[in-house]
Amino acid sequence: MFSIFITSFIVGGLICVIGQLMFDVAKMTPAHTLCTLVVAGSILDGFGLYEPLIDFAGTGATIPITSFGNALTHGALAEAEKHGLIGVLTGMFEVTSSGISAAILFGFIASFIFKPKGNI
Amino acid sequence: MDEKKYAKLEQSITPKPPILKNVIKAFLVGGTICLIAQFIALFYMTFFNFTERTASNPTVATMIFISMLLTGFGLYKKIGQLGGAGASVPITGFGNAVVSAAIEHKSEGYVLGVGGNIFKLAGSVILYGVFSAFLVALVKTILVKLGVVSW
Numbered sequence: 682m683f684s685i686f687i688t689s690f691i692v693g694g695l696i697c698v699i700g701q702l703m704f705d706v707a708k709m710t711p712a713h714t715l716c717t718l719v720v721a722g723s724i725l726d727g728f729g730l731y732e733p734l735i736d737f738a739g740t741g742a743t744i745p746i747t748s749f750g751n752a753l754t755h756g757a758l759a760e761a762e763k764h765g766l767i768g769v770l771t772g773m774f775e776v777t778s779s780g781i782s783a784a785i786l787f788g789f790i791a792s793f794i795f796k797p798k799g800n801i
Numbered sequence: 802m803d804e805k806k807y808a809k810l811e812q813s814i815t816p817k818p819p820i821l822k823n824v825i826k827a828f829l830v831g832g833t834i835c836l837i838a839q840f841i842a843l844f845y846m847t848f849f850n851f852t853e854r855t856a857s858n859p860t861v862a863t864m865i866f867i868s869m870l871l872t873g874f875g876l877y878k879k880i881g882q883l884g885g886a887g888a889s890v891p892i893t894g895f896g897n898a899v900v901s902a903a904i905e906h907k908s909e910g911y912v913l914g915v916g917g918n919i920f921k922l923a924g925s926v927i928l929y930g931v932f933s934a935f936l937v938a939l940v941k942t943i944l945v946k947l948g949v950v951s952w
Contacts, residue, residue, distance in 0.1 A: 689839040690832040693891070697831025698824050700886030705818045711889050712922070716929040718890065723930065727937035735857075740838035743857040744864065744891045745831070746926065753934035761942040762952050769938040773931060781927070783862035784896050785919065787869040788903035792915045795873035797905045 685739045692734065692741035715746050722747030726754040752777035823885050830884025834891045838864050861892050868896035873904065898922035 696718070703714040725731040731751040734742040742748060753773055760772020774781065841863050842856040851859065871877040877897045881888040888894055902921045906914040920927065944950045 686836060686839050690836045693835025694828035694832030694887070697827045697884075697887040697890045700831075700890040701824050701827035702820075704886055705820045705823055711886075712925050714886065715889065715894075715926050719926055719930040720933040723933040723937050727941050735854075738835075739853070740842050740857070740860060741832075741835045743861065744835045744838045744893075746890055746892060746895055748857075749892070749895070749926065750930045750933060753930050754937050757934050757938035758941060758952070761938055765946075766939070766942055769935060769942055772938075773934060779858040780861045780865065780892060780895070783865040784899040784923070787865055787896065788899040788919050789915065791869045791873050791900045792903040792907045792911070792919075795904050797908065798875045 688738045689741035692738035693744055694741075696741075696745040696747060718745070718747045719750040722750030723754040724750075726751040726758070731755075749777060749780060752780070826883060827885045827887035827890075830880065830887030831890055832887075834864075834887070834893055838891075864891070864893050865896035868893035869900045872897045872900040877901075895923055895926060898926075 700714050700718060703709045703717065704711065709717070722731060725734075725747070731742070731748070732755075735748075735751075753776075756772045756775035756777065757769045758772070760768030760775060762768070764771070838860050842851075842853075842860045845851045845856040845859050846853065849859075868877060871880065871893075877888070877893070881894075881897070889897075899919055899922070902923070903915050903919045906918040906921075908914060909918075941950065945952060
């Protein structure tokens, strides 16, 4: 039960290390790095490798942006299993809806409350 | 000066990033964010009826809420300066990109400014996530239909 706190820290940290190496060594921009990580998460789920990582590391696997690619692919695959090819399209946002809707909602609320500070 | 020469000169002048130091900082900051999320997940599992698997949805939403507050008070930028990729790779970095774009563009109005720019930074992540998910799921579905692999 509590070992998941350790694996979460280590796996989450290591995924960020991969991102940092892409910044510093491969000289990629943050946007390119994040897109690559999302695509990587999506491909890993295609091979069925991301879910075991979630079982192993908990939020260490679900919080990094790779899990966004995984969740999109996972929703598409789950729906495709039930409804065939059309499910690829309809199931896409099934799993990951909370991340996107929370970001839109809180982003909009924040634009009411806070003043611009040059945060970008 | 031709382009190649310029690129070479630029490479030699640009200071080398302290890679090892940056990597350690990214590891610690990124790991800490995931660890905090694990505590939030534990909270949802203990006090609400979430399983280990379903707890990740409210956890992600809570992390984005925290990231909204940190971004609004100008603190996330500091975490970003400290942690580098450790701050931008977790979902809080995605939240920060959406929230900061929304706040920065409010002076242009709520429809054209906030509405039009809220995904200015995060849009590429959504686009490539959706496109790659589509390709991966399409290929896998076709392979399953052909009997090459199973679900």
